[in-house]
Amino acid sequence: MPPPFNPPLSIAEIRDVFPDLSIDTALQPGGQGSVFTINTATSNKAVLKIYSQDTALIRIRHEIEALKEIESKYIVKLYNYGEVALRNSQLKFSIMEYISGNEATQLLAKLSLVETKRALHDISLGIEILWDKRIVHRDIKPGNIIRRDNGDFVIIDLGIAKHLDKTVATKTGSWLGTPGYMSPEQAAGRRALTFKSDLFCLGILIYELVSGNHPFIRNQNLINVLRTPPSLKSFVSTIDDSTSDIVDKLLQPFPLDRPRSCREVYSIFRG
Numbered sequence: 067m068p069p070p071f072n073p074p075l076s077i078a079e080i081r082d083v084f085p086d087l088s089i090d091t092a093l094q095p096g097g098q099g100s101v102f103t104i105n106t107a108t109s110n111k112a113v114l115k116i117y118s119q120d121t122a123l124i125r126i127r128h129e130i131e132a133l134k135e136i137e138s139k140y141i142v143k144l145y146n147y148g149e150v151a152l153r154n155s156q157l158k159f160s161i162m163e164y165i166s167g168n169e170a171t172q173l174l175a176k177l178s179l180v181e182t183k184r185a186l187h188d189i190s191l192g193i194e195i196l197w198d199k200r201i202v203h204r205d206i207k208p209g210n211i212i213r214r215d216n217g218d219f220v221i222i223d224l225g226i227a228k229h230l231d232k233t234v235a236t237k238t239g240s241w242l243g244t245p246g247y248m249s250p251e252q253a254a255g256r257r258a259l260t261f262k263s264d265l266f267c268l269g270i271l272i273y274e275l276v277s278g279n280h281p282f283i284r285n286q287n288l289i290n291v292l293r294t295p296p297s298l299k300s301f302v303s304t305i306d307d308s309t310s311d312i313v314d315k316l317l318q319p320f321p322l323d324r325p326r327s328c329r330e331v332y333s334i335f336r337g
Contacts, residue, residue: 075100075116075152083150087114103164111164112145116157130160132201132224140192142222165222166215170208170271175278181217182276182309187335188219189268194328196221197261204259206267207247208274246270246284250319261328262321268331269316277301281317294318308334 077089080102088105093113102114133144143163149156177185189211196203203210203224210223243252249266252259273281273295281295294317299310312331318324325331 077102079152080114080116083152084114089114104161106145106161111166113162113164114159115162116150116152116159118157130158132196132199133160133162135199136195138192138195139218140188140220141195142220165212165220167213167220170211170213170219170275173213174208174274175276177275179305179309181213182272182305183335184217185211185213185219185275186268186272186309186312187332189221189271190265190328190331192219192221193261193264193268194332196224196264197328202259202261203264203267204243204252205247206264206271207244208271209244211271246280246282249321251321260321262324265316265324265328265331266318266321269313272313273298273317276305276313 074092077092080089080100081087084104086107090103090105090111093101093103099118100116102116104112104114106112130144130147133142134147137143142165144160145163146161148159150159151157189206193203193206201224203221205223206221210221212220212222214220247267247270249259249263252263270281273279276298279301294314297310298313299305299307302310312325312334315323315325316331
């Protein structure tokens with residue numbers, strides 16, 4: 067029997083099992099799952115995500131449980147979730163908010179100072195909201211941040227988020243994340259991560275969005291990063307001191323040297 071996603075799920079198959087949904091387009095066919103844009107009964111556009119059987123169930127559950135508890139314009143909204151029979155398999159699915167805007171990957175070296183401050187404000191506030199639920203995102207990177215058409219920045223994809231009150235999906239000494247976008251403690255496989263790990267990743271993100279340069283080495287784990295990168299101001303002379311200073315502080319290798327709270331970041335840039 068072929069894997070559930072080989073060949074990729076078709077729109078016709080999805081319409082058969084979701085007769086009440088208006089399926090629009092396929093966004094991401096492949097071995098790890100399928101993503102479709104849909105139109106809901108209320109005419110709102112949404113995203114249907116069907117997880118392959120290869121996706122760890124504990125991570126699916128963490129993502130869904132995390133999103134169920136959160137209502138914030140800075141974090142993608144979960145509308146519905148469940149299980150569906152497809153190709154003789156029972157597969158988990160979720161329906162989430164569709165966000166119209168640009169992935170941060172399209173914004174590298176393109177943000178104005180005003181937009182940079184808004185990104186720092188919105189994303190650090192989103193990190194705080196997750197931390198209030200005892201959740202560490204663990205994958206703050208350009209591909210997981212979208213800027214809405216109205217200018218708000220939104221955190222998406224909690225697929226590898228770590229809920230500190232739930233069973234963990236990885237062992238001490240192993241790491242899960244994106245090489246080049248992990249804090250030193252995350253890359254070292256430490257289990258006791260806090261919001262400060264996400265703040266370090268936010269520092270990498272902002273550094274790239276403003277300068278177009280990665281502060282360390284992109285696509286390489288950061289286990290041996292025990293130094294601070296060149297100041298952001300050395301690349302972008304027009305940036306103001308408060309923004310440059312907070313980014314430099316976010317990128318400190320030791321968690322205790324980073325901001326004491328998310329509020330220390332976003333309150334500086336509150337509009």
